């Protein structure tokens with residue numbers, strides 16, 4: 125019975141020998157050669173064997189064998205017979221980690237919201253103090269518009285990201301024409317590209333299809349295009365190409381922009397991570413664009429790869445499983 129429990133469970137004998145340990149216990153590394161390797165658990169078993177009373181205890185222990193990672197465990201015990209103790213252990217580490225990430229995110233969002241709200245308040249004061257001077261009023265009002273736009277895009281990105289996290293695109297899967305989806309994403313950012321004097325070079329049609337959420341996929345491509353424009357000097361080119369290779373659809377966005385230092389490459393997909401916060405503020409970035417791209421890829425069973433060199437440019441590639449007509453896909457209900 126213990127071996128099918130999702131909870132780590134073990135039975136300890138009178139001399140401290142482990143009589144039974146289920147696979148979850150072994151996976152956590154709590155038992156080795158049928159001995160408990162975490163002293164806190166051995167002490168717990170001894171206490172229960174002696175007192176006979178069940179004990180419930182939370183403990184933070186170093187994960188064996190290297191001890192680099194901390195495990196947060198919740199242990200419940202019962203005496204099975206003379207000196208024989210049953211221990212059931214829930215690993216709370218993942219839950220606690222997710223809680224911490226959520227708390228961080230809320231703190232970060234609040235901090236990010238404060239900046240434009242603070243700016244709006246200062247600008248409103250400025251308008252009040254120069255209400256007789258039309259030029260000044262116009263100047264401050266324009267800046268207020270800019271801050272309001274920034275606020276709106278931050279709120280939109282937070283909403284997008286939270287939707288993505290609680291969403292499975294399989295629920296609304298449709299067959300998506302990759303070339304058409306990429307073309308639409310390009311259309312959405314054309315005005316921005318023209319304003320920055322950035323030219324698009326679009327590759328040959330891929331004639332490929334994806335099964336997924338069209339609007340999520342288009343948002344991911346649009347975010348890559350927006351970044352390619354924002355982090356490139358004017359009069360440069362952005363190449364966009366889609367292709368089908370070995371059952372994988374690749375959508376590549378390549379710019380001739382400022383590039384990303386090697387040390388930052390792994391971190392750019394984190395929420396609110398910016399290589400240069402000052403520049404991001406100028407471009408009006410929210411710091412969530414690539415986090416959204418990452419989640420869209422994950423939700424579709426794919427990934428986003430990045431190559432970059434400072435001063436040369438960056439290439440972001442979405443890699444997603446292609447939809448092949450006739451291929452069995454029993455878990456997905458297709459809406460056409």
Ligand code: ADP
Nearest residue numbers: 351352355392398399404409410411412413414
């Ligand atoms: P932001 O809204 O700040 O652009 P993103 O999540 O889209 O946030 O990107 C995170 C960071 O990654 C950016 O602040 C920028 O430093 C870097 N970055 C993203 N795309 C590019 C690119 N094409 N070229 C250079 N740097 C980029």
